[in-house]
Amino acid sequence: MFNRILDRLEEVLIASFMAAATLVTFAAVVMRYVGGTGISWAQELTIYLFIWMAKFGAAYGVRTGIHIGVDFVVNAARPSVKRVLVILSMLLGVVFTGTIAFFGARWVIFIYGTGQTSPDLEWPMWIIYLAIPFGSGLMCYRFIQALALFVKTGQLHSHAALGEQGEESGS
Template identity: 85%
Template sequence: MFNRFLNHLEEWLISSFMAAATLVAFAAVVMRYTTGGGISWAQELTIYLFIWMAKFGAAYGVRTGIHIGVDFVVNAANPPIRRILIITAMSLGVTFTGVIAFFGARWVIFIYGTGQVSPDLEWPMWIIYLAIPLGSGLMCYRFIQAMILFLKTGLLHSHTQGMAGAAQEEKEALP
């Protein structure tokens, strides 16, 4: 139940951030060419929205198995070595994203204490930087999910249906 809610929230956030960034950029261009003026904060907001979208999109990529990877060595290895390489890679993913989430949270706390605000929007910067620990924490969680699934079933990702509606399933279970 929790994972299902989290999946939908993740997809909704990614879609919303992407749509909002597109609309803000479009409105800014229309304003610039029709009135000669622009929306002073549009570029800043668009950048922040794309940062948030990318952080949550990376977690979505881990969940659905669509991350780009160089798997030539893994595919060339015999099954026992392949299993070790996959577990090692996932463990490194968990470690890296966990460390980024931890230090990102420390950074957010530090920035909160400084009272910094963004230049154009004048939003508290700690809210903007919150994308780092939240996105990396979710990505760490997705790596843990993927590793548990692999250890139990040999599948690299479960049968999922993402935003594009394309169902993906690992065809060959690894030993």
């Protein structure tokens, strides 16, 4: 149940960030060419929305098996070696994303203490930087899920089976 809610939230956030960035950019262009004035904060907001979208999109990529990977060596290996390589790579993914989430949270706490705000929007920068621990933490969780699935079943997430898998398992 938790994973289904998290999956849906992840998808809604990614789509919302993408839609908002598109709408803001479109409005800024229309305002510039039709109204003669642009929207001064549009570029900054679009950049922040794309950062948030990318962080959550990376976690989505791990969950669905579409995240970038170099599997030439893994696919060429014997089954016993392949299993070790897959587990090792997922463990490295867990360690890396967990480390980024941890230090990202420390960075957010530091930035909060400085009181910095963004140049155009004048939003607190710590809110913008929350993308780092939230996105990396979710990505770490997705690596743990994928690792648990692989250890239990020997299967990897596959985007080809996403329609079936996402509804059946609530991964």
